[in-house]
Amino acid sequence: MSLSLCQNNITKACALRKALPLYAITDRRWLGDKPLAQAVKEALLGGVTMIQLREKNLDTDCFLQEAQRIKALCHAFNVPFIVNDNIGIALACDADGVHIGQQDMAVKEARALLGPNKILGVSAKTTAQALAAENDGADYLGVGAVFPTDSKANASEISHNELQRICAAVSIPVVAIGGINEKNISKLQHSSISGAAVISAIFAAPDIRAAATRLRQRLSALLTKTALTIAGSDASGGAGIQADLKTMLACGVYGMSAITALTAQNTTGVAGVSPSTPDFLSAQLDSIFDDIFPDAVKTGMVFSTPLIAVIAGRLRHYQAKNIVVDPVMIATSGAHLLSTDAITALKEQLFPLATLITPNLKETEALTGLSIANKADMETAARKLQAAYGCNVLCKGGHRPTDADDLLYTADGPLWLPGRRVDNPNTHGTGCTLSAAIAAHLAKGYSLPQAVQAAKDYLTGALTAGLNLGHGAGPLHHGWQLCKFP
Numbered sequence: 001m002s003l004s005l006c007q008n009n010i011t012k013a014c015a016l017r018k019a020l021p022l023y024a025i026t027d028r029r030w031l032g033d034k035p036l037a038q039a040v041k042e043a044l045l046g047g048v049t050m051i052q053l054r055e056k057n058l059d060t061d062c063f064l065q066e067a068q069r070i071k072a073l074c075h076a077f078n079v080p081f082i083v084n085d086n087i088g089i090a091l092a093c094d095a096d097g098v099h100i101g102q103q104d105m106a107v108k109e110a111r112a113l114l115g116p117n118k119i120l121g122v123s124a125k126t127t128a129q130a131l132a133a134e135n136d137g138a139d140y141l142g143v144g145a146v147f148p149t150d151s152k153a154n155a156s157e158i159s160h161n162e163l164q165r166i167c168a169a170v171s172i173p174v175v176a177i178g179g180i181n182e183k184n185i186s187k188l189q190h191s192s193i194s195g196a197a198v199i200s201a202i203f204a205a206p207d208i209r210a211a212a213t214r215l216r217q218r219l220s221a222l223l224t225k226t227a228l229t230i231a232g233s234d235a236s237g238g239a240g241i242q243a244d245l246k247t248m249l250a251c252g253v254y255g256m257s258a259i260t261a262l263t264a265q266n267t268t269g270v271a272g273v274s275p276s277t278p279d280f281l282s283a284q285l286d287s288i289f290d291d292i293f294p295d296a297v298k299t300g301m302v303f304s305t306p307l308i309a310v311i312a313g314r315l316r317h318y319q320a321k322n323i324v325v326d327p328v329m330i331a332t333s334g335a336h337l338l339s340t341d342a343i344t345a346l347k348e349q350l351f352p353l354a355t356l357i358t359p360n361l362k363e364t365e366a367l368t369g370l371s372i373a374n375k376a377d378m379e380t381a382a383r384k385l386q387a388a389y390g391c392n393v394l395c396k397g398g399h400r401p402t403d404a405d406d407l408l409y410t411a412d413g414p415l416w417l418p419g420r421r422v423d424n425p426n427t428h429g430t431g432c433t434l435s436a437a438i439a440a441h442l443a444k445g446y447s448l449p450q451a452v453q454a455a456k457d458y459l460t461g462a463l464t465a466g467l468n469l470g471h472g473a474g475p476l477h478h479g480w481q482l483c484k485f486p
């Protein structure tokens with residue numbers, strides 16, 4: 001991760017990830033008399049998530065006219081529009097981006113012409129090409145041919161191991177390409193791709209819309225990611241396990257839970273806590289990991305030293321990845337959710353396993369012994385935690401008086417994520433929700449800054465939706481993008 005990653009880049013990358021699952025590349029050779037715009041519209045109705053206009057034989061005027069037409073269609077469906085090879089046409093029609101091959105213009109030159117905000121896709125066949133393209137400014141890679149293909153003359157195939165090596169080597173998303181169809185797509189099951197690029201399986205189909213719909217369904221099953229929350233139950237549904245599961249669903253990830261403790265709790269406070277036994281927590285974790293291995297894990301209320309020992313032991317045993325540790329100590333209502341003697345276990349056993357820890361201001365003070373009055377203090381404290389435990393730190397600014405700026409501190413230094421303060425007293429579960437959303441996005445393959453930014457955007461939306469329940473600090477609307485109440 002580099003500090004030159006500006007806000008725009010993060011936002012662009014988050015939007016791009018949503019666009020990659022079913023990437024349709026046009027090919028008028030299959031269409032007979034059907035106008036290309038008609039075929040693209042059918043593909044969009046079938047649920048394709050991005051369109052690339054690939055024209056090899058059109059003169060400039062016709063190409064530009066076609067590009068303008070297809071771009072307007074894509075935008076009507078809220079789908080990004082990419083032009084193959086031709087940067088001049090892409091700039092002339094203000095496309096969302098360009099895709100270039102290894103034989104086309106140099107990646108650096110393409111990036112310079114496009115500026116920082118347009119999407120740049122690059123074809124790659126080897127890890128070396130992939131790393132070079134990433135380094136020179138590519139936003140995503142098209143990797144293939146993963147199967148034999150008729151769409152491109154002499155496209156050599158790459159092995160699924162090489163595809164996997166490329167996915168692991170780069171941090172930008174990878175779409176598989178080449179000969180993908182309804183029958184073979186399930187063979188991509190165990191790769192870490194973010195999507196599939198398809199030509200003839202859509203545009204040569206007798207019913208383009210139906211073909212796209214079926215591919216989209218197959219891809220949904222294939223790309224489904226899972227996340228696990230290890231936390232306490234909040235009977236009132238606003239924080240803890242309940243908030244986490246709602247958040248994971250809203251963020252498009254399948255959620256699972258291991259419960260550390262039951263709390264009798266509502267928006268006004270915690271009336272009681274009944275912890276799980278260490279053995280039963282261990283049994284819950286074994287049931288989960290033995291069957292559906294989570295792509296990311298978050299921990300919330302971990303309560304006691306023996307429970308922390310079980311969690312750390314099991315996470316190590318299973319070599320769990322993408323672990324977000326929310327060092328929950330005191331609820332918004334003031335109740336203690338971590339016994340005082342457990343702070344040492346939390347620091348010594350869980351923090352070293354964490355990809356990210358997410359303390360709020362009070363927790364940052366308790367963990368460092370420093371007092372925090374301003375942003376410079378947040379940076380000092382976060383740096384201290386990062387150095388002490390070797391994990392990335394998100395020091396949350398939800399309790400700052402004027403803004404809601406959060407600080408992400410990594411080995412590369414500080415990255416501020418500005419936040420608009422929402423005037424809403426109903427903040428029960430904000431920390432739980434944020435850490436669950438970060439885990440969900442890490443599960444989907446987002447880089448850490450992207451995952452934190454996407455989670456913050458989701459949280460801000462859930463606060464802004466303005467749900468108002470209970471007699472105290474009420475819960476958030478976790479499903480704000482999915483439904484309105486009522």
Ligand SMILES: Nc1ncnc2c1ncn2[C@@H]1O[C@H](COP(=O)(O)OP(=O)(O)O)[C@@H](O)[C@H]1O
Pocket residue numbers: 332359360361396397398399404405406419420421422423424427429430431432434456459460463
């Ligand atoms: N009133 C608010 N407006 C906007 N964002 C907020 C508000 N309150 C909290 N947040 C955000 O919610 C997330 C959780 O932060 P915080 O409330 O500090 O954690 P905790 O719930 O652990 O105390 C952070 O991203 C923070 O910036």
Ligand SMILES: Cc1ncc(COP(=O)(O)O)c(N)n1
Pocket residue numbers: 231232233234239240241263265300301328330331332337427428429430431432433
């Ligand atoms: C079971 C449980 N876990 C965590 C919290 C923290 O809530 P917040 O996110 O408001 O700090 C809570 N109130 N209850």
Ligand SMILES: [Mg+2]
Pocket residue numbers: 326328329360431432
């Ligand atoms: Mg919290």
